[in-house]
Amino acid sequence: MRSTLKFAVPLAVAALALGACGTKGGDTATPAASGGAAACGNYKIGMFGALTGPNANLGIYIQNGVNLALDDYNKKHADCKVTLENYDSQGDPTQAPALAKKAIDDKKVVGIVGPAFSGESKAADPAFNEAGLVTITPSATNPKLAENGWKTFFRALGNDATQGPAAAKYIKDTIKSTKTFVIDDASEYGKGLADIVRQDLGSQVIGNDTIQQKQTDFSASVTKVTSSGADALFFGGYSPEAAPLIKQLRDAGWKGTFVVADGVKDQSFIDNAKDAAEGTIITCPCVPADVAPEFQAAYKAKYNEDPNTYSGEGYDSATILLDGIAAGKDRSSMVDFVKSYDKKGVTKQLKFDAKGESADIKVFAYKVEGGKIVGTGEIK
């Protein structure tokens, strides 16, 4: 009997507390929606992406931007601060649905920055759509994500339907490649992007291969590339595979130009591939740091380094959600707020079309020089 009680008492308390939370959440939503500024919702925004694991750098660059936006907001609204809730997916689509449920169940979360990658977006976004929880991704670039009719999907950057053709254009016009080899990593992002490049380059593509994520020995792919006589290689994938791939290609004496996309725009690519990374071309719909000097200075002051891939997009995405909270929106009214948003952010004019795509899109080319990723200008 005593042992049953031991369990029953805390359970009952917990149930009461849960019930109380539920009703309280419902109550505060009403005054907030009707414009009562006095009630503080204790709202949170979510950061959904890889914060640990091999792809963590890309997630952390975004998180840094988001945190900066939160600092700005909380300085102005010291009486009613917004907090950040992290959903660390490690970039893994299989972990995404459970995390999405966790975010949806937390009624204080009024908007999500992310999911950061395309694969996890595909896995998590249907749940967000059903729950009406708005997501603004600062980095997932697979074009098909916008084709699902998800009402809560917004993308604060160009997708691969613009990045892919820009990469193809760069390979054709700037590198002047005539024989191009294309490799993808079979991921939602990598394959989607590589397929667009394949289509745009047409007969100029002299060979194709697909690798697996987490693969480290690329000897077969290396032989295919070197024996094809390709003068340029486009790789659709992320940096954990890009680094050993280019290292082994250079070891085998391949001299062509290595072209990758935003998934590789990460310092760890250079740290691991070392000299082999030199000369790599990276395309990215992300804006170079020096476009927004004020943001760059604030970021540098806080993190002691320049803004990196998608830090600015992360800042912008978070700012949209925070503006919504400042305007008294809650979870259900946030979707319409984001849909009609139209303001200048640090990276671009923040405005979305009917599908949730960013209305103002630019793609930039970067180059690895002297162990650093250096911007070389917009691809027009």
Next chain:
Amino acid sequence: MQNLIDNFFAYTITGLTIGAVYALVALGYTLVYGVLRLINFAHSEVFMYGTFAALWVVMLLGGRPGAGVGQVVFWVAMMFVAAMAMSGFIAVLLERVAYRPLRKRNAPPLIALISAIGASFVLAEIMGLRSRITGWVGLDDNLRDYVRNSRNNAGMPTIIAPQPIFTIGGYHVTNVDVFVIVGAIVIMIILDQFVKRSRLGRGIRAVAMDPESAALMGVNRDRVIQVTFLVGGLMAGAAAVFYMLKIGITRYDAGFILGVKAFTAAVLGGIGNLRGALLGGFILGLAENYGSAVVGSQWKDVVAFVLLVLILLFRPTGLLGESLGKARA
């Protein structure tokens, strides 16, 4: 198919190179199985620790591309010392912590298997959390370069620049390819002779053949088992050096896939059989490369495992059969 025919030698040589690494790691599985009838699933982590030891010693000694021959020889020698010491140590530690207590209590083999898998997770996670661990013990500042981004890839400078030294059928065989393949074979010959001729080797064979009789004949079983783990660890350490020279990038979970492949190689050749491990490793390396050439690199692992299934269907004990105890080696 045309691609494979045109570049047959390129696929063959690179396949043999990675096959040599599989073979050396496979020896660890096969030796332990021969003596204990136990699959040491944590052996993949023994290999992974070796890759990190090799990486760290190069970082410590300031390894860089384009150094003189004497310098490079010294670095490579130190890589062997560090990686073999590290892997040997981890293997012996593993035996002490994860297996010996179970053996003393006469636990059924399945329990040891669970213990092996658990030990594997623990070892991999320790490596994956190394930056936090150094943080806790307050060594963060001194070791930052060694533990940075501990869940991410860790890359090594190319200390041996691959130079083509001769050409077979259009493929320029590089010094690294030759070093890895020849080095692995030499190490395996040494091991083969050790098991065949030395006193400890005789002990290993005796325990493998019949543990009770061996004990009656005065063979110290615990000591033999410990030596077996040590030797397996040393082989994994050597494999780790070759892997780092060829691939040059490792990660806390780098052991997993390679371990599965090496285990496959051991089964392919006949688990418990040293020469079988060598053969199995090379065959697996070749099959993967040929398969990648014909049906695309994403089918690499599928080809390897289809081959395993086919061989086991027709020869359930592997190509050369289980024989550590029975025959010569």
